[in-house]
Amino acid sequence: MKKLFVFGSNLRGVHGAGAARFAFDNHNAKWGCGIGRTGDCYAIPTKDDNIKTLPLNVIKNYVDEFVLYAKEHPELMFEVTKIGCGLAGYKNKDIAPMFLDAPENCLLDDEWVKIIDELKINGN
Helix, strand or coil: CEEEEEEEEECCCCCCCHHHHHHHHHCCCCCCCCCEEECCEEEEEEECCCCCECCHHHHHHHHHHHHHHHHHCCCEEEEECCCCCCCCCCCHHHHHHHHCCCCCCEECCHHHHHHHHHHHHCCC
């Protein structure tokens, strides 16, 4: 099964630091592509064109698009980094719940899995 690297990006597709730079250097992320499938990756924007952090509701829209893509592509495995929790400055508790409906072909960080499991247990 082909594995894609999922990372937080900016809308300009300038992959200059953090996981975005790793995606560019190691997974063929294309410079200038900040949304969706690029190389052996999937870019989820967490910053705007001016490299300013996007509001959570906007990031959630991009996460929803990604989750739909992952559901439509069960032949792919998605290695999801903790998008938004590094250079964008959000906390795990802010971002992890956005992946509540992520399918099984999404590999999430253990800390996110714990947060999501707690939400499921509590009926959220």
